[in-house]
Amino acid sequence: MTTYLLRKLIALAVVLVVASFLVYGLLYLVPGGPMAFLLGNRSGTPEQIAAIRAQYRLDDPFLVRYAAWLGDAVRGDFGSSLVYRQHVSGLMAARAATTAFLVGYSTVLIVVVGVAGGVLAGLRRGRVDAVISAVSSAFLATPTFVIGVLLVIVFALGLGWFPVFGPGEGLFGRLYHLTLPAITLSLGSAAFLARITRASVREELGREHVETARSRGIAEALVIRRHVLRNASIPVITVTGLTVASLIAGSVVVENVFALDGLGSLFVRAILQRDFAVVQAVVLVLVAAFVLINLVVDLCYKALDPRMSR
Numbered sequence: 547m548t549t550y551l552l553r554k555l556i557a558l559a560v561v562l563v564v565a566s567f568l569v570y571g572l573l574y575l576v577p578g579g580p581m582a583f584l585l586g587n588r589s590g591t592p593e594q595i596a597a598i599r600a601q602y603r604l605d606d607p608f609l610v611r612y613a614a615w616l617g618d619a620v621r622g623d624f625g626s627s628l629v630y631r632q633h634v635s636g637l638m639a640a641r642a643a644t645t646a647f648l649v650g651y652s653t654v655l656i657v658v659v660g661v662a663g664g665v666l667a668g669l670r671r672g673r674v675d676a677v678i679s680a681v682s683s684a685f686l687a688t689p690t691f692v693i694g695v696l697l698v699i700v701f702a703l704g705l706g707w708f709p710v711f712g713p714g715e716g717l718f719g720r721l722y723h724l725t726l727p728a729i730t731l732s733l734g735s736a737a738f739l740a741r742i743t744r745a746s747v748r749e750e751l752g753r754e755h756v757e758t759a760r761s762r763g764i765a766e767a768l769v770i771r772r773h774v775l776r777n778a779s780i781p782v783i784t785v786t787g788l789t790v791a792s793l794i795a796g797s798v799v800v801e802n803v804f805a806l807d808g809l810g811s812l813f814v815r816a817i818l819q820r821d822f823a824v825v826q827a828v829v830l831v832l833v834a835a836f837v838l839i840n841l842v843v844d845l846c847y848k849a850l851d852p853r854m855s856r
Contacts, residue, residue: 554844558837565833566619569826570612601625601823615826624827629819634827638809642831644713645808647720648800649793651728652735656789660736661782664743668751668778669770678744682737690796694730694803701726711805727804731796735789742785746778753777780847787843791836 598604602625603611618625624634667678685693702710714723750756751774759769798810805811809828816824 550848551845554841558841561837562834563616565837566616566830567612569829569833570615574608598628619827619830624830625823627816627821627824629816629821629824634823637812637824638827638831641808641812644724644806645794645797645801645810647713648724648727648731648797648806648808649790651721651724652732652793653790655728655732656736656739656793657786659732660739660786661743663736663740664782665747665775667740667744668747675744678740682740685733685737686741688734690730690734690799691803693733694727694800697726697730698804713806713808724806727800727806730803731793731800735793735796739782739785739789743778743782746781747774750774750778783843783846787839787846791839794832794835 603614606614615625622635624638626632627634627637630637663678663682667675698710701707708726709723712723714720753773756769756773759773760766797808798813800806801808801810802814809831812824813828815821816828
């Protein structure tokens with residue numbers, strides 16, 4: 547287990563280094579070079595231009611600049627924002643809690659609703675299966691921003707059950723304020739997970755070892771729990787891991803629909819304002835989160851079936 551974990555951590559470090567190189571190099575691929583991108587439509591005085599060149603080390607060779615930026619990033623120093631005039635780490639820390647809570651809340655909804663619906667559709671053929679399949683198809687076909695707008699119109703503006711914007715304070719305040727955004731973010735993914743779970747359960751139900759267990763007189767509930775759900779959980783965990791990772795990117799849309807001050811909305815504003823230090827930092831953090839989630843998925847594989855890691 548230690549060797550396996552060490553191998554995974556080394557692979558994770560390599561992926562992060564490659565991703566950081568690509569993220570940093572994007573600045574130098576834009577037309578006109580980094581100064582044209584950083585200045586944009588702004589006109590700077592010679593002193594301001596010199597300060598920007600010094601901040602981004604534009605007079606140093608590329609690899610030297612990249613190594614210095616990566617070394618600072620490892621220590622949590624992503625430089626200063628050209629727009630907010632603050633350290634990027636501080637800007638992100640103030641918003642990370644909202645995004646983390648939103649993604650965590652959505653993950654719980656996806657797992658509970660998606661797995662429960664998929665298992666129910668897999669075990670109960672007929673009307674139950676048809677209803678769950680029809681509902682999941684509808685949610686899969688509806689764009690996230692449309693779901694968000696509909697929820698706001700019905701449950702916030704119409705019925706007045708939930709607030710329209712703001713992340714709230716404290717655990718219950720955040721749960722209350724982030725319920726509609728979390729539902730918006732999770733519905734499509736929960737529908738997809740329900741379909742994967744349903745297909746996986748159906749496949750396991752038809753396997754020979756399940757029929758053998760039934761022929762030996764083992765109780766149906768025990769057969770389902772030990773021989774069907776356990777084996778069906780492996781593809782479900784794969785999809786869940788990838789889905790949670792995609793939520794991080796999906797939160798960009800939801801945070802803007804509900805006016806939440808999270809990393810997603812900060813990322814969008816940074817792109818529009820050409821605040822490249824913020825763009826680099828947010829992208830790198832999102833990539834790191836994506837890679838860490840995939841590491842957790844691999845460790846779950848190892849726990850469920852050690853043969854899959856050989």
